[in-house]
Amino acid sequence: MSPLSPAGHCPVDILVIVENGKDAAVETVDLRKVHGEGSTAVRALDGVSLSFPAGEFAAIMGQSGSGKSTLLHILGALDQPSSGKVSVGGTELSGLSDKKLTLLRREKMGFVFQFFNLIPTLSAEENVLLPALISGEKVGKHAERLAEILDLVGLSERRTHRPDELSGGEQQRVAIARALIRNPDIVLADEPTGNLDSKTGAGVLELLRESAARYGQTIIMVTHDPRAAATADRVIFLADGRVVDETHAPEHDEILERIKTLESTG
Numbered sequence: 001m002s003p004l005s006p007a008g009h010c011p012v013d014i015l016v017i018v019e020n021g022k023d024a025a026v027e028t029v030d031l032r033k034v035h036g037e038g039s040t041a042v043r044a045l046d047g048v049s050l051s052f053p054a055g056e057f058a059a060i061m062g063q064s065g066s067g068k069s070t071l072l073h074i075l076g077a078l079d080q081p082s083s084g085k086v087s088v089g090g091t092e093l094s095g096l097s098d099k100k101l102t103l104l105r106r107e108k109m110g111f112v113f114q115f116f117n118l119i120p121t122l123s124a125e126e127n128v129l130l131p132a133l134i135s136g137e138k139v140g141k142h143a144e145r146l147a148e149i150l151d152l153v154g155l156s157e158r159r160t161h162r163p164d165e166l167s168g169g170e171q172q173r174v175a176i177a178r179a180l181i182r183n184p185d186i187v188l189a190d191e192p193t194g195n196l197d198s199k200t201g202a203g204v205l206e207l208l209r210e211s212a213a214r215y216g217q218t219i220i221m222v223t224h225d226p227r228a229a230a231t232a233d234r235v236i237f238l239a240d241g242r243v244v245d246e247t248h249a250p251e252h253d254e255i256l257e258r259i260k261t262l263e264s265t266g
């Protein structure tokens with residue numbers, strides 16, 4: 001691409017880049033969200049503008065109630081903002097029909113939640129294949145990818161086990177494999193280590209990182225754990241629905257410092 005040209009000279013391609021958010025996997029502009037109405041209305045997001053470059057592993061931190069989950073749900077087209085814009089891969093979500101949003105979620109996104117959300121009656125392997133089954137695809141089409149992904153998450157030996165026959169860490173690894181099976185561009189994770197001991201949690205984070213590096217995925221992870229956040233390329237801090245701070249490639253200690261500062265000023 002050409003560098004910035006002098007004013008008045010061929011700014012068009014530059015404008016296109018900005019509008020498409022070419023290198024941004026996910027972008028928000030002045031995002032606002034009010035939950036509920038009238039006297040019970042809660043302002044969960046209050047003007048959030050963020051850009052997540054493709055391939056970034058970003059962590060979002062903030063106290064309980066600061067708007068982290070609301071933001072993640074809106075980024076994943078699971079919820080709609082009250083105002084503001086969200087673009088995913090250069091496509092603005094507000095212009096899309098419900099059907100297109102569903103397709104976008106299926107084609108481009110993988111979700112990992114705190115409570116692993118596995119189907120108890122299905123085996124590990126069947127849980128991993130669920131997104132493909134829901135999309136009406138033949139399971140056979142995914143045989144190779146399934147083997148690869150089960151290997152990546154270290155569950156090849158346990159693929160026929162049901163969730164209640166697996167440990168918490170193994171269940172979360174099944175959930176991650178499920179999120180990754182269709183090679184999403186974007187992985188959205190809400191407290192993925194929230195129910196895991198620190199060692200198991202570290203394994204899950206490493207897995208997310210490895211997958212992101214291998215497949216060029218963008219990961220946006222909500223966490224309240226500074227150790228988890230310290231594995232990210234960037235940490236974004238929310239307070240009362242606003243971005244109040246951010247830091248690149250932070251150390252664990254630095255994150256703790258920033259949290260302390262935020263708590264004493266907020």
Ligand code: ADP
Nearest residue numbers: 035036042044063064065066067068069070071
């Ligand atoms: P976090 O994930 O950081 O704990 P949330 O995004 O879940 O924060 O919530 C932000 C604020 O919005 C909180 O005050 C919460 O109580 C409120 N909230 C979240 N979801 C809803 C909802 N569906 N209806 C009403 N209020 C909500």
Ligand code: MG
Nearest residue numbers: 068069070190
């Ligand atoms: Mg939350």
